[in-house]
Amino acid sequence: MKKGFLLIILSFSLFNFSFSQDIFFIQNKKKSDKIKFKLINNLIVIPVEINGVTLSFLLDTGVTKPIIFNFLNVSDTLRIRNTEKIFLRGLGEGESVETLKSENNVVKIGDAIKLNQDLYAIYDTNLNFAPRLGFPVHGIIGYDLFKDLVVEINYSNRFIRLSEPYLYTYKSCNKCERLNLEFYKNKPYINGEVNIDKKDISVKLLIDSGGSDALWLFEDDSLGIKSSNKYFNDFLGHGLSGSVYGKRSKVKTFSLKSFSLKNANVAFPDSVYVSHAKKFKNRSGSVAGNILKRFNVIIDYKRAIITLNKNRYFNDKFKYNKSGIEIAHSGFRFVKEKDNNVTNSYGVSTKTDATSLAVNNRYKISLKPTYVIVELRKNSPAEKAGLRKGDIILSINNKSSYQFKLNQMIQMFYGNKGDRIKLRIERNYNIIDFKKILTFEFKLEDVFN
Structure with a gap:
């Protein structure tokens, strides 16, 4: 009886171990870990260990595949192996970007570990975010982490907390708002509302922690989504497929349930630069770092909910580059x-x-x-x-x-x-x-x- 019982326990343990290789799991008794991050231009930069080498990654809810940038000698330094060539498409009017897909990589973020992670190494020398951030950024990670763990982002104290979903309990919070998440191609969307020309318009927005702007909207005359008469044409950012340009303006209010932000910055990217992003026809745009940082956030993909609690940045005025x-x-x-x-x-x-x-x-x-x-x-x-x-x-x-x-x-x-x-x-x-x-x-x- 004891031998049979031992065999069952051992088999169950081996099953759990083989299963956990394909997901992030927490290697401590609390099944939760806190990791400090740097907030640079509204972007979250966290330490990520790849095959034993510690690097700096953007935490980006808008990216589905973890990416490493070209300036690393990825083959030698990170011992990346089992590669195959594929092409990725992102924002910008350029072509798809050639990458090498690598399997069976070990990734650690604090006490969270995944033993069998796919990575995508980009060798385009133009794709290097470090010069524009003034801080070395070696890659981007998003969906693979969020799908496995509950991720708390405390913008005010600059840390994230990773927790196993099955043990996570929500604290009562009378001033919080909880919104349902919708997913399209593994990217999270929420419903909000903008006021343009004295008209309240419902919008479905990608949650994009990898964007430093406040709000991006795709112009649509039939819905009344358009810039006001006060706008200027500007460089909006740089995506995987090149630079993005468009109009910069303001919306009277932007609301997420009871939370309402006045005179929020908004960008209207030219359609040629976001044609790939607009394949999800219900999408109205993105809500990004300059709005997200005004909340402490709990993102829970398993339950398909996001919890917002406004923090000390909530009432900060929306500023923009007035020099050009x-x-x-x-x-x-x-x-x-x-x-x-x-x-x-x-x-x-x-x-x-x-x-x-x-x-x-x-x-x-x-x-x-x-x-x-x-x-x-x-x-x-x-x-x-x-x-x-x-x-x-x-x-x-x-x-x-x-x-x-x-x-x-x-x-x-x-x-x-x-x-x-x-x-x-x-x-x-x-x-x-x-x-x-x-x-x-x-x-x-x-x-x-």
Whole structure:
């Protein structure tokens, strides 16, 4: 009897182990784990371990397949194996992107582990989000994690909590709202409402934590979904298949049940860039990071519900880039600066710094980040002042650009109407060794006020 009982238990354990290889499960007694994240430009960046190597991934509810970007030597560093070539399609007007599909990879996020994960490695050198975020991002993960675990996203304290669905219990919350999730091709959708031209319009929106904007809507005259007379054409973002452009505007209100946000930012992408996204005919657009971050969120795919609880960001005003320029990190350069550290008789700083070298007792040469203008809006304050794409920013308001993090510099362009911006730039005239240092000034303009 004991042997038979032991055999049954052992068989059941082996069955559970083989089954769990194909799902994320929590490796601790509580069956729950808390992981800190970085919030960069409204995007969630979490640590993810792939085959023993720790990387930084975007947590993106809008992506169905986990992706690793090209700049890693994925074959050697991550020991990725069993690959086959496939093509993925995303936002943008470009072609599908060639990827290598790899099977049987071990993925860990905190104490959550999956032993048999498919990965998609993209080798297109243009698909690298790190320059625009100012932080290394090695990949994106979404559906595979959300389908297996309950995911709490605490935007205010910047952590996620992963829990096994069968043990998860909901706490009472009188001020929360719970919405039903609908799925199309493994992507989650919710119903909301926008007020445009004094008309309340029901909309079905993709939940897109991988988008930094607030709200995207697909124009549809028959439903009354269209921009107001106050709008401007702008660069909206970069998808797997290229850049996306369209109109930026405001909606009077955006509502999710009892939660209502006033004067919310909205973008209306040109249809040519989102034709792939519009294959789900009931879809009206997306709700993204700049709205999601105003809530602490519980996403539960097993029960098909999302719970929202407004947090300290809820009443923040919706801001937008009033300069007309988008900047990105563009490598490094050597900069001569004053050395505040003590140096020895050989001119070497006694404070170890792998990125700098003392040239005498007063100065040192350091390796510093470089920022470049990558997008320039037509008729914007920056364009009217004379700035161009490709200009390298040396200083902003008389402070060297390398003293800023990328996000700090970008926030200056989101300031108040009338704020003065002074940029000192280096311009390359495409002639060998012919570069010019120029200074430009402009004031931020608010199209909507």
